[in-house]
Amino acid sequence: DTEVTQTPKHLVMGMTNKKSLKCEQHMGHRAMYWYKQKAKKPPELMFVYSYEKLSINESVPSRFSPECPNSSLLNLHLHALQPEDSALYLCASSQEQGRNTEAFFGQGTRLTVV
Amino acid sequence: LAKTTQPISMDSYEGQEVNITCSHNNIATNDYITWYQQFPSQGPRFIIQGYKTKVTNEVASLFIPADRKSSTLSLPRVSLSDTAVYYCLVVNLAGGTSYGKLTFGQGTILTVHP
Numbered sequence: 001d002t003e004v005t006q007t008p009k010h011l012v013m014g015m016t017n018k019k020s021l022k023c024e025q026h027m028g029h030r031a032m033y034w035y036k037q038k039a040k041k042p043p044e045l046m047f048v049y050s051y052e053k054l055s056i057n058e059s060v061p062s063r064f065s066p067e068c069p070n071s072s073l074l075n076l077h078l079h080a081l082q083p084e085d086s087a088l089y090l091c092a093s094s095q096e097q098g099r100n101t102e103a104f105f106g107q108g109t110r111l112t113v114v
Numbered sequence: 115l116a117k118t119t120q121p122i123s124m125d126s127y128e129g130q131e132v133n134i135t136c137s138h139n140n141i142a143t144n145d146y147i148t149w150y151q152q153f154p155s156q157g158p159r160f161i162i163q164g165y166k167t168k169v170t171n172e173v174a175s176l177f178i179p180a181d182r183k184s185s186t187l188s189l190p191r192v193s194l195s196d197t198a199v200y201y202c203l204v205v206n207l208a209g210g211t212s213y214g215k216l217t218f219g220q221g222t223i224l225t226v227h228p
Contacts, residue, residue, distance in 0.1 A: 004157070031214065042201060042218035043158065056215060090157045098214030101148035101205045105157025 006091050006106035014114055015081060021109045023074040023091030029104075031055075031097040032074040034066060035090040037108070043090055049074060050097040081113045116141045116204035118219040125225050132189045134222050136202030139183050144208030147178060147185045150201045152221070158201065162187070189224075197226045 004025045013019045023032065030051050035043035048056035049068040063085075065077040074091055088110050094103040119137040126132045138147070146165050150158040162169055164176040164185070175188040189196060201221040206212045 033216070042221055045215060045217055048215070050214075088155070092157065092216075094214075096214075098207050098209070100207070101146050101163045101203065101216065102160045103158075103216055105159065108155070108157055110155075 004091055004093055004104050004106035006089075006109050008109060009107065010110045010112075012112045012114060013078065013081065015083070017081075018077070018079045020078065021076040021089055021091075021111075023076075023093075023106060024072055025093040025104070026072055027093065027104065028071075029093035029095055030071060031094045031099075031103075032068060033092040033094075033103065034074070034076050035092065035105075037088045037090060039087075047076075048097060055097055078111075081111075083113050086112045116145055118202045118204055120200075120202055120219065120222045122220065123223040123225070125227060126192055127227050128193055129191050132192050132196075132224060132226075134187045134189075134200055134202075134224065135184055136187070137184050138202070138204045141182050141204050142206065142208075144206060145204045146207050147176065147182075148203045148205055148216075149174070149176065149187045150203065150218070152199045152201065158218070161200075192224075192226045194226050194228065197224060199223050 007022045032049045034046040037043040046060045047066045052068045067075040088108040090108045092103040092105045116138045148163040149161040152158040162176045169176045177186045199221040
């Protein structure tokens, strides 16, 4: 199983809502990543978790709050987002942070903030 | 973090070999070069990774000259389904604050014509 599963596939939320994006992998990977991708732009790294601990935070606003409850799950909690936060949010995993460069990406969650 | 430069777009025809070159002039000793492919509304997919000389897998070849300041991804006999964005990344696998960071540059939009 080389799959990274993200739910939901689509999400529409208001600026006062709280929602969560979920990501799951069962490959035994110990590094997990969140990316944000705007239309016609490259994916931008947001967070990296290594062995369930936050390893890298790319100065992401606090309205995005990541959580790694166990080695298979990664969540991204969203609160008080702005319309400019609308994007495709991608989750990825790899064996270990820095072991090699092969990461497996999910299909993403298409987020629209209204 | 080594910056990468790629052509914005390329066109090819079915059955041709396509070579996409990436420039990374300030690559560090312990950096690896990796390429990803991305289709619209999907997460990126790992293609190939290399450190020096030539690497080949069932999908592509990666050529890296001795000075490692550039690399070329070679796709043999492309088909319409190879139309995608191709990203070249330089990844630190040694240590430090950028350890294992997969940072995407602008990418090359490859269009394969019938």
